[in-house]
Structures are given as structure tokens and as C-alpha cells.
Amino acid sequence: MLCDDLRVGQPGYDAAKLLDDAGIELGPGLTDAEFDSIDERFGFRFNPDHQSLLTTALPLGDGWPDWRNGSDLELRAWLDRVAEGFIFDALNQNPPFWPATWGELPCAPEDVATTVRRELGTWPRLVPIFGHRFTPAAPSPAGSPVFSAWQTDIIYYGANLVEYLANELPFGQGRKTLSPIVVRVPHWSRFVESANSPESI
Template sequence: MSLKIPENYTEFLYWVKERTEKFWSINPETSENDFICEKWVYSAKWIGLSDSEIDSIEKKYEIKFSYEHREFLKILHSIDRKEIIEYTVTFDEDAEIKLGYRPFFYNWLKDNDEIRDRLNWPYRTIFDDVVGANKVWLKSWGKTRPNSDEEKESLFSKWFNQAPKVIPIKGHRFVVNDVTDAPVLSIYGSDIIVYGWNIRHYLLNELKEHLNLLELVYDEEEDEWYSEPIKEFQEINNFEYKKAKDKAIPVWEEMILYWSSGWSSYGKEYPNPNNDTIRPILKTFVPEDEEDENSQKTFNPFEK
């Protein structure tokens, strides 16, 4: 498979629109293609916003979209449906199964509750990792941790308010404002990785299945087929992560590199000679008063 992925950002957004809608236009129940869309997204269409609508949203939520994010909202923004999901309030075997709706990308005209929750998500979930079981403590906050949660939050709030603002785009993905090229972070408590070094790079990663950027490859040794990124997509990934080694995301970078999970997303090698093949989630910095070792952690089970 070979194709030309546009380099011009605006052209690229229109390319995403055309390519995804074409992929979604093929009925998954009758298609004979190797890759098909899920039933819920069949025949979906993107819904763009006008400049005046974007201006009203900025005023309503007291935020400011970056140029790249604004262009995304004008051309793509969201789609005309949500995924229906089943869930239970408890884990009991006889728990009632309920139905919910999950937005593909946030609809800034309709998803008010979800968006307000996500705007608070980074502060709330990262601070939960500061005072909770993960005992997160950045080197810049001092060599030792205060005893009280109030003192911890005072230092944390000062750090957080210095960081570039992050604005939700999908799930727990956030666009970083006031940073060149508007990188996109996946923020899951203190476990933060770079999901894309700009919105173009992010959309390729997020929508790779919908953009049909995977191809089937046969593994003779394992006698099975598996999917892998097509050449053009992989070349863009390699190019972006090669450039990333010389980039910086102010303030956020320290938190991204706090856990080993963030290093490869930043295009950097995790500085642990004993961690060449297996990558458990390990701390980069341990304060002097920390008794437990730099051992593997399991993150708080935040709701996705």
C-alpha cells in the first residue's frame, strides 16, 4: 500500500475528512476488505464549526484554542454520532447493565458535562497521584516531601498553574496550548505520554485504523497474519520522534519523564541500563524521605 499523506496542515485535515468518511461509508457487514469500520461508526460524517461558534466556545469555557486546534475544529471537530457502551455501576455478577454514550471526539456544542469534567481531569487526577499510593513527587518540588496534603497541594498548584494550558480533544488526550506545533498528551493521572508531536502526528496515531494506515503482513515463523503501519505512516513517526529529542514541552516535560513510560514517547532513551528489554513503569526521581524502592507501580484506576 502506498499513498501521499499531505504535509500542509489544512490540506491534511481535509484529507483526513475524506479518507475517514470513505472508510466509514463501507458497510462492515458486507465488506470483503481486510480492514473494516465498527458498526456504530458506519456512515458517520464529520461536523465542523464556524469561526463564530469557536469564538463562543472560547468565551463560554474561558479558554483559547491554538491555531492548529482551531483549524481542526473548523474542518473536523466531531462526528454526527456517539458510540453506545454497556457498563455496570458495580462489579457484582447480577449488576444491572446500563447503556451510555461515548463521544468519538468531543462535541463542543453538546458535550458540556464531559468537557467540563475533562477540563478538571489533569489537575484532579495528577494530584491524586501526589497524595495517593503512587507518591508522585517531582525533583523541582524539593528533595523532601511536606507531611501535610495542604502543603503538597500548595506546591503542586504553583507548578500546575505555570504549565501551558491543556485542552481536551478526545478521551484523556489533551492539546497543549502555547507550545510550537501544539503537541498532544495522553494524561492518565501522572502517567503522561506524548501521543503526537503536533495535531497532524496525533491524528495519524489516533485514527490509524480509520485512515486505513495499516497493512496485513504474514509471519511465516508464527504462521499467522498481523497488522503493521504502512511505510509512509511509519516514516512520519520516525521523523517526529527523531525531531522530538531536541524539543521541549515547558513544565509538563518533567512530569512526562517522571515515569519510564514517558521516555520513549518523548523520543528519548530511559536512563536505566537494566531496563533494556522490559519496560515496567518506574520512577525517575525518588525523594529522600521515600522508603519504598524505585519499584514497578500500578496507576490509580481512573475512569476512562
């Protein structure tokens, strides 16, 4: 159950309430020390809405990254999912997904992976919320959108965290609404709004 002193209208409370109402297991929110540890180990901070949720409650169970007890190996795999999806499409799509701005497509798969990670490393980092739904890390501000990222098929799934959870819950219902995007995310918004065109990169 959520603490009575939390207030409706705060993104973290509203997000946690949606999760609680949907029967998602919620652990205690992360502490300042735990946020600092995540920053030190993985080199990012959560955007304000995502941090507000994780301060209020930590969603647990299948599909939710366990920022408290998950191993570094597991959490790094979560954080690498977007890059791995781009690598997969570069190696397996016909024609390969390969923006011209990335230069000539390397022959060796390991060189493809190196180039993809280098290029995406200049884009805002996407942090997993649940499954293949991501939101940009700080310094992206409050009200940042949520993306669904499946390889190079990337769409908006909510104009903000609370709308995303309203779309996602109950699971299996599909995206129900999408408000106007207020916060545009460098590179990612242009890519989504170009229908995932490599020419937009």
C-alpha cells in the same frame, strides 16, 4: 463527507480525512462565534492545528469532547482530567507523586488538590482531543505535539495532530511512529523527556 473545496495538505482537512476514513461521525465545523464562546467560558483558544480540525469538522461520539453541545460541566471535567490524574497519584501512589518544588505534601486531600491545580495552572493548558490524548492550547503554535496523559504517566503520542491521528486510527493499534518533536512545550516536554520524573519539575 468532507467539502470538496477543502484542500489536502491543510492540517484540518488531513486530520478530518483520517477521521472520516475511519468511520468517525463528523459534525459541521465550529463557527467563529462558537470558538469565541469556548474562549469566554473556559479561558483558552485551540492551537492552530486543533482549531483547523474543529473548523473543518467536529468529531462526535464516545471519547470525543462535544465542543458544540456538551454541557459546561462535562467540558470542564474533560479539561480537568490532567490535574485530576496528578491529584490521584499524589494521594494514592506509594511513594506519593510530589515534586519537591511544590513544597511539603499537605495532609488534607483538598489541600493537595489546591496545590496541584495551582502549580499546573502555571504550565501550558492541555486540551483534550480524544480520550486521554491532549494537545497544548494556544499560544502553542502549529505543529504542536500530542500527549497521552494517564495520571502522571505522560508520553508523546504524535509529533503533531495529523501524525497522532494516524497513530490512533484504527483504534487499538497503538502508537506506530513518532517523528522528531519540532515544537517543545514548556514544562510538559521536559517532564515527558525525563520519563515523568518529579525531579524534573
